[in-house]
Amino acid sequence: MSSSVTIRTLGTTAVAGAMLIALSATAGADTASYLAEVQPTQTSLTRDQLLHAASMACAILDAGQPAPVAVDALNRKMGLGLADGNQIVSAAARNLGC
Numbered sequence: 089m090s091s092s093v094t095i096r097t098l099g100t101t102a103v104a105g106a107m108l109i110a111l112s113a114t115a116g117a118d119t120a121s122y123l124a125e126v127q128p129t130q131t132s133l134t135r136d137q138l139l140h141a142a143s144m145a146c147a148i149l150d151a152g153q154p155a156p157v158a159v160d161a162l163n164r165k166m167g168l169g170l171a172d173g174n175q176i177v178s179a180a181a182r183n184l185g186c
Contacts, residue, residue: 118183118184118185119139119183119184121183122138122142122179122180122182122183122184123135123138123139125175125179125182125183126138126175126176126179129172129175130172130175130176137166138176140166141162141166141168141176141180142176142179142180142184144158144161144162144165144166145158145161145162145176145177145180145181145186146180146181146184146186147186148161149177149180149181149186150186155174155177155178155181158173158177159173159174159177160173162176162177
């Protein structure tokens with residue numbers, strides 16, 4: 089009976105590992121889509137700054153705050169204008185699932 093439990097545990101672990109790998113690939117594709125959308129117009133920001141801005145926006149949206157709050161935070165903390173903040177917040181929400 090203990091070998092049956094071990095086999096089930098290993099099977100569950102393998103399935104969980106496969107799911108994590110699949111989710112990681114999707115997350116990478118989403119990040120690439122986000123960057124492909126914002127980099128052509130956000131030329132004054134580096135890749136890392138764009139990812140940081142998206143992270144800030146997603147944290148605010150995931151906390152239940154509306155998009156204008158995220159745009160305002162990007163303005164205050166990163167000096168982004170309204171149009172730039174709107175683009176980053178909407179692209180993050182669309183591509184990164186926040």
